[in-house]
Amino acid sequence: MLKSKTFVKKTRSGGIMKIVREHYLRDDIWCGSEVCTECKQEESVLQKDACIESNLCSFPHYLLPDTNVVLSQIDILEDPLIKNVIILQTVLQEVRHRSAPIYKRLKDILHDKEKHFYTFTNEHHRETYIEREQGESANDRNDRAIRISTKWYSDHLNNTPTDKGLKVVLLTNDRGNKEKAEEAGLLTYSDIIVHRLLAVAIGADSTYPDLMDKHKQSALCNNLNYRHKMAQYAQRASVAFHTQLFFKSRGILNEEGFILFVRKNAIIVLIPKFGLEGTVFFENKDKPSPKLIFNEEAPSLTVEGHSFNMFDKVKVTISLDASNVQHQKIRMSLVEPVISGVSVAPSEPEPDTKRAKLDR
Numbered sequence: 001m002l003k004s005k006t007f008v009k010k011t012r013s014g015g016i017m018k019i020v021r022e023h024y025l026r027d028d029i030w031c032g033s034e035v036c037t038e039c040k041q042e043e044s045v046l047q048k049d050a051c052i053e054s055n056l057c058s059f060p061h062y063l064l065p066d067t068n069v070v071l072s073q074i075d076i077l078e079d080p081l082i083k084n085v086i087i088l089q090t091v092l093q094e095v096r097h098r099s100a101p102i103y104k105r106l107k108d109i110l111h112d113k114e115k116h117f118y119t120f121t122n123e124h125h126r127e128t129y130i131e132r133e134q135g136e137s138a139n140d141r142n143d144r145a146i147r148i149s150t151k152w153y154s155d156h157l158n159n160t161p162t163d164k165g166l167k168v169v170l171l172t173n174d175r176g177n178k179e180k181a182e183e184a185g186l187l188t189y190s191d192i193i194v195h196r197l198l199a200v201a202i203g204a205d206s207t208y209p210d211l212m213d214k215h216k217q218s219a220l221c222n223n224l225n226y227r228h229k230m231a232q233y234a235q236r237a238s239v240a241f242h243t244q245l246f247f248k249s250r251g252i253l254n255e256e257g258f259i260l261f262v263r264k265n266a267i268i269v270l271i272p273k274f275g276l277e278g279t280v281f282f283e284n285k286d287k288p289s290p291k292l293i294f295n296e297e298a299p300s301l302t303v304e305g306h307s308f309n310m311f312d313k314v315k316v317t318i319s320l321d322a323s324n325v326q327h328q329k330i331r332m333s334l335v336e337p338v339i340s341g342v343s344v345a346p347s348e349p350e351p352d353t354k355r356a357k358l359d360r
């Protein structure tokens, strides 16, 4: 059977174009179920005893997830315990448009013979194809197509004489879809129940029931993220605090270091002895700036004719700048190479008595 749809469309240049879209509907698309005697299928995908080892669903059933359930529960659908699932062409197409990685995972499941997932080409089936109604959104049309197919499956399998009470359960997260499906007398599981049912089926629910509560789970995640962030702040602050404590009791130190990076107005120096990194700035508010030439390519920084390159050895003084009590910091100043007006004199070692007192 051929269905054709004709409509006119305005082109960009302002002309009117007539479009005829052809859609073939067929009578030879089978349901894929082992219990069916009506369909002339050579081999069936959906099993006769389709029972998940779950106490929530005692009767044999096939699951029929809508698009959102596939997108949000693909992990569970991949679980080896979940078998005998009907994937509608409508759902497959929507998933393909919305997420390439999940589409790939769904295709992998469909190819897995052990999983008994069946693709039903409802868009080409004479009894399940529907046209979009006037004023109906594409989304609503697809939801309706999914309900029509679920209904078709239920009726089709109930017509089968060998049927042993096999049911088709529509899985949907969408409240509107669920309500409409219930009006049509279809079995549905909605919202979190979808997740719970599937989670119970794979044995995740028995461990910790609260974990299955969406809001509790969300609150738990927020709390974990908050604590993690605060722990990181505390960690950084603690390192800075103890570094400052360490240098506070040692006065001004002269140490050897190596240049890690050069910047436009500074060099970053690593002091291997302490594993400490610090910045030597060449621009100072109180003094006139020295002549700086920064070469981004090298990279190098030339200060009053002396070039600094990465890994050059330098000598610096290290001290704690406590001028701002709220924001104490480690200061580094250049000692060697000696550059007039830039480098500072090395600090004199402090008398032992004073040092011993500070160390206490």
Ligand SMILES: [Zn+2]
Pocket: 030, 031, 032, 033, 036, 037, 038, 039, 156
């Ligand atoms: Zn059939």
